[in-house]
Amino acid sequence: MLDVERLSRTFGGVYANRDVSLTVADGELRGVIGPNGAGKSTLFTMISGHLHAQSGRITLDGQHIDRLPPHRRAQLGVAIVFQGARLFPGMSVLANVAVGATSRTRAGAVSAALRLPRHRREEREIFADAHEALARVGLSEWADRDAEQLPLGQQRRLQLARALTASPKLLLLDEPASGLRANERRELSHLIRELHRDGMTIMLIEHDVSMVTSLADRITVLDLGEVIADGTPDEIRRDPRVIAAYLGK
Ligand code: ADP
Ligand code: MG
DSSP states (O other): OEEEEEEEEEETTTEEEEEEEEEETTTTTEEEETTSSSSSHHHHHHEEEHSOEEEEEETTTTEETTSHHHHHHHEEEEEEETTOOOOOOBBHHHHHHHHHTTOOOOOOOHHHTTHHHHHHHHHHHHHHHHHHHHTTTTGGGGGTSSSGGHHHHHHHHHHHHHHHOOOOSSEEEEEETTTHHHHHHHHHHHHHHHHHTTTTTEEESSSSHHHHHHHEEEEEEEETTTTEEEEEEHHHOOOOHHHIIIIII
C-alpha cells in the first residue's frame, strides 16, 4: 500500500531523515521506534504532507503522492494524529471531532457562511460521521462534554476519533500513548488492535517497546535519521544494532 523510497530531509544541514525507505502492506500494523530525535515524527509528517521531503518518493496504492498538499493526501486516505496533538479549547467532544471532519469536505467556508443547501446536507453528514467515530472509540456518552475536561486517555481517543471520520486507509499515530496511565494505555492498545483487526493499515510511533511489540506485525527502527532495522518484533528484539542503539540504553 505504502512505498517510501529514499526519503530525506535536513534541518540546518543536519539530516532528520536520510534515505529512509520502507514498504507497508495493506492491512499491516507497522511500529516505528527509535530514540528521541531519531526522525520518527519527521517521517510521519512527510508521509502526511505537512512537511516537505527534500528528496525521495512516496507512493500510496501505486500513486505518487509526494507532490500533493496534505489535504489531497487526506482525501486519498492518509490520516495523521500528530505527536502532542491539541484539542480545540472550549468546544465539546462532538464539536472537536466534527471540526476535523469539516476541513475535509468539498463545501468550503463561503458555502458554510451562506448556509447553502449543500452545506446543510454536508453538516448533517459531518455530525453523523462524528457520532459514528465517537461510538467507535467508546466516547458516545461524553459527546456533549467540554473536551478539555476529559481525562487524558479519553482525550487521546478523541484525537483518534477525529482521524477516523475520514475513514482513512492509512492511519499515522505519533506517540498516542505518551503520558497515559497503564490502564489508559491498555484501553488505547485494545482500540488500535481492533482497528487493525478491522483491516485498517496503521503506522504507530510508540516509546513503550513492549506495547509496540505486542501490537505490530513489523517494526522499523530509526536512529539518527536512518533506518537501522526493519523486521518482525522478534527479529527487532534480537537485532544487535537495535540493542546497541536503542534497547540497550
Ligand atoms: P523523533 O520524532 O524521532 O523524536 P523528530 O523527527 O522530531 O524525531 O526530529 C528529528 C530531528 O530533526 C531532531 O534532531 C530534531 O531536532 C530535528 N527537527 C525536527 N523538526 C524540526 C524543525 N521543525 N526544525 C528544526 N529541527 C527539527
Ligand atoms: Mg517525535
